[in-house]
Amino acid sequence: GRARPSHSEPRGRDGRGGEEEMEGWQQLYPGHIPTSPLQKALLAAGSALMALYDPYRHDMVAVLGETTGCLALPNLRDKMKNHPEGYRILQERPRIRLSTLDMARLQGLPDGSLGREYVRFLEDNKVSPDTRMPPKFVDDEELAYVIQRYREVHDLMHTLLGMPTNMLGEVVVKWFEAIQTGLPMCVLGAALGPVRLSSRKLQVLATELVPWAIRSGLNASCVLNVYYEQRWEQPVESLREELGIFPPP
Amino acid sequence: RGLAAGPEMHFGFQTVTEEERREKIYRVFETVAKKYDVMNDSMTLGIHRVWKDILMHKMNPCPGTLLLDVAGGTGDIAFRFINYVRSVQQRQLQKKLKHHQNLSWQEIFESYQKDQFKSLGDSQVVVCDINREMLKVGKQKAQYLGYSEGLSWVLGNAEELPFDDDKFDVYTIAFGIRNVTCIDLALQEAYRVLKPGGRFLCLEFSHVSNPLLSRLYDLYSFQVIPVLGEVIAGDWRSYQYLVESIRQFPPQEELKAMIEDAGFLKVDYENLNFGIVAIHSGFKL
Numbered sequence: 361g362r363a364r365p366s367h368s369e370p371r372g373r374d375g376r377g378g379e380e381e382m383e384g385w386q387q388l389y390p391g392h393i394p395t396s397p398l399q400k401a402l403l404a405a406g407s408a409l410m411a412l413y414d415p416y417r418h419d420m421v422a423v424l425g426e427t428t429g430c431l432a433l434p435n436l437r438d439k440m441k442n443h444p445e446g447y448r449i450l451q452e453r454p455r456i457r458l459s460t461l462d463m464a465r466l467q468g469l470p471d472g473s474l475g476r477e478y479v480r481f482l483e484d485n486k487v488s489p490d491t492r493m494p495p496k497f498v499d500d501e502e503l504a505y506v507i508q509r510y511r512e513v514h515d516l517m518h519t520l521l522g523m524p525t526n527m528l529g530e531v532v533v534k535w536f537e538a539i540q541t542g543l544p545m546c547v548l549g550a551a552l553g554p555v556r557l558s559s560r561k562l563q564v565l566a567t568e569l570v571p572w573a574i575r576s577g578l579n580a581s582c583v584l585n586v587y588y589e590q591r592w593e594q595p596v597e598s599l600r601e602e603l604g605i606f607p608p609p
Numbered sequence: 610r611g612l613a614a615g616p617e618m619h620f621g622f623q624t625v626t627e628e629e630r631r632e633k634i635y636r637v638f639e640t641v642a643k644k645y646d647v648m649n650d651s652m653t654l655g656i657h658r659v660w661k662d663i664l665m666h667k668m669n670p671c672p673g674t675l676l677l678d679v680a681g682g683t684g685d686i687a688f689r690f691i692n693y694v695r696s697v698q699q700r701q702l703q704k705k706l707k708h709h710q711n712l713s714w715q716e717i718f719e720s721y722q723k724d725q726f727k728s729l730g731d732s733q734v735v736v737c738d739i740n741r742e743m744l745k746v747g748k749q750k751a752q753y754l755g756y757s758e759g760l761s762w763v764l765g766n767a768e769e770l771p772f773d774d775d776k777f778d779v780y781t782i783a784f785g786i787r788n789v790t791c792i793d794l795a796l797q798e799a800y801r802v803l804k805p806g807g808r809f810l811c812l813e814f815s816h817v818s819n820p821l822l823s824r825l826y827d828l829y830s831f832q833v834i835p836v837l838g839e840v841i842a843g844d845w846r847s848y849q850y851l852v853e854s855i856r857q858f859p860p861q862e863e864l865k866a867m868i869e870d871a872g873f874l875k876v877d878y879e880n881l882n883f884g885i886v887a888i889h890s891g892f893k894l
Binding site (some may be wrong): 402496 | 832833835836837839840841843845846
């Protein structure tokens, strides 16, 4: 459901506070912080600046995504609702976490399968699915799940696109995600990420990687509509074909 | 929620038990300790430094003063005290040297040497804080800035100070009394550890009576400060607690009465920035 953000008006010691309407602090999901439109605007601006200033502040990128996603998120949710697999994901709310993944089983899968390549990706880049920020500023419980799903599926995007977690790889994935999701945070990341790349890398980016990412992004069906947890055995190449992602250069 | 383990109290705008409040506040400062100074500068646009300077000028300590700074965490008051006393000492030394015009070089050199060892002139400041993380940050700062002489750090609770009666010349608590569970106890302890003739000084957020200013202040507090907390420190909730706790704190006159109840005399307060902050002062006579 939707929440009206709270204005924390003082229960004044002298009985003041009656003139302003006192709304309860409606927490829609664990970790939810209701915010006013002004606070969201300030958060969006602040998190954008901080993320640029200190790229290691992943939490700021997350906050930026949440505060600017008010149009893109409902869009994504509707895309999921209108797709049989996406609809099931919304109903069942699967989470990708080390505690829910059977790492041993995935490692035992044949090379080239989604599960095996995903685990390889996690190991090679030394990342874990548990480092994704839970949403705080999304004022709708279902949309909060959508953005959470998007974050948890990000590593699978890397696997499907064959991109590492260095700056170049991240930018390419952001371009793909920007086309796929329309999230302003992805668009900003895609546009501003290249600023920190060397000119040689920029060339590769501009001539090969980005055009490919854009083509794939436009051609592919919605990546959030894939129940990845039920497709670990599927070969990555077959999943790419099914989705419409062109082979990486 | 079950039977409350003790009386119900405020944690910002929430209602909690005494034990919960103590724990929550400890965790707040444990979390913010490393970003405490940065946040203070951002939230107050650096003005908190002026407030603390004014407190020091009001105190006007002379060399030889023994100061207890409670809830002194990251050392802002302690360092200012040391700077102040040092500069007073320097000025005194210069005056003395001027009078020694007809001494030999050897005698001047000797007297200068003697006084160098006492650059603080026996002044001392004890920083007492209940939170280990805040003390840690304070000690690191002291090392970084080069403060060591006349400075000590003690882990302690303002409601039950680990010091003897009648020990200190001045007791300060800057932006700390708001977080104490029972203010009366802290005031009683302050009275106890001060020497007769000693001074109590409290610098704290207070109440703005001007209605227009009050609205602007509320707007800034509730809309901007938690956002700053999230962006700079990655911690919305601690700063939400901060702005709520300011509103729950007694206003100027009420705090004055509480200080008088603890036995202090000549209790007075001075508003800074229209009451956003107030300095309360009292004497143990």
